[in-house]
Amino acid sequence: MAFILRRLAFYIIAIFVAITFNFLIPRMMPGDPVDALFAAAGGRIPPEQLDAYKEMLGFVDGPLWVQYLQYLKSILTFDLGPTIMMFPVQVTELLQRTVPWTIALSGTATLISVVVGCFIGLYASYNRGGFVDRFYPVFWQFMASMPQAVTSLFIFFIFAMTLKWFPLGYGADPDLDPAFTWEYIRSILHHAVLPMVTLFVAMLATWIFTMRNAMVNVLGEDYITMAKAKGLSARRIMTHYAARNAILPVVTAVSMALGFAVAGQIFVETVFNYPGIGQMMFKSVGARDYPMMQACFLLLVLFVLAANFIADVLYVLLDPRLRK
Incomplete structure (x- = not known):
């Protein structure tokens, strides 16, 4: 405590x-x-x-x-005043409209990339020298090294403009009334595919390398050798012994990613015309809307600090040494 x-x-x-x-x-x-x-x-x-x-x-x-x-x-008092570009709409009202879209998009993309990346890194570290260990990290590192703006434009041009498989913008079909119906939910999911894939591609390599490197360090410990000497199965050693200790640096990386994923969505939301806080920040800078800019920047800082505090709490739960 x-x-x-x-x-x-x-x-x-x-x-x-x-x-x-x-x-x-x-x-x-x-x-x-x-x-x-x-x-x-x-x-x-x-x-x-x-x-x-x-x-x-x-x-x-x-x-x-x-x-x-x-x-x-x-x-x-949560009274941040009116916006300049959409006067007399209040800043808090605009944030209530945009923040849920950003949290849903960045949160879902981050969690999916964490789960997939950790499983790939886990498997690659336990089968070092195999196909997954040699191919996947290099491939995804190449994909992640591309600037997010370039990846967004590339995916937008191919799948939205050329193939026309996905819409060109918006968070949902503007002709539909917002309601908790399957038609509206399906429209939201359809519009979120391309920006979510862009964020997924940008973040996946981080989790593969983080989990793989942490696992490689843990697999050299004495208690792993003892577990193998006991005749425990490879699956049990990998999940109950190695992964549990290797997950600590991943927790830190995930907490920081959840905070910075919101900040990193400016390019993605602008390219895909997605109604989130990133696009709103981009517009407010162009309009010199200081009240909106201040609110967006402060919100991003709060996201990062809150995510790091959650990581500290999880560290206490996962690492018994801190509880002493």
Whole structure:
């Protein structure tokens, strides 16, 4: 319990630091959307109208510490203000629309790639020198070395534009009413195939190599030799003895991947026009929508920190040494 409390205190401090940087960085950039509007109008907007725009969009003038306290209050009350690009829609309302799509897509792709990659790495490590050990890691490493944007465009061009097997965009058919029906669920699954395959291809090699390398180290331990001397089956040694101890570095990698998978979906969601937080972040940067940008960046940091905290808790459950 002491270990968990120490880690929890660390993550609370990390969240506070992230919030501070998230507040300062946009304010270090020159101008704001209202200034951009003023420049686009050729400087012909009256000063009082410009001040009214700033007040309406939540750009508060005053000392930096006053703005910081106002920003902390907005986070604690979940009142992040209106978006610039879709005014007067609130930022929290847009996040409620986009976050579930991103979590469902990245979470499913990550879990599938973890299960498949760990099984391949497990089998390859226990059959070193075989076909799987020689071919699969090299092939998937080649696939993973391609930039995600290139992989997305390649898959999009072949399967969506050329073969027309899958739709060109959206999370579901826009002609269907959102409802818990098989037709709408099937539409969601159909639209998610290509972005999910892209994420799967990008992440699979990581799990193959992580599990294989961890297993190779564990298989050289004395307790594995003792298990073989006892005459235990290869399957039991591989699953109950080796894999259980080799899974610790995989837990860390999975927790980090779950956090960064959300951040890495900007290219994928933009290419496939998928209605997630990655696409929303890309649009907000282009529109200089500071409230939306700040909310997206802060949400990504919270995803990463939460995933790492879960990994710390799982470490305590999996490693008895930490419980002492």
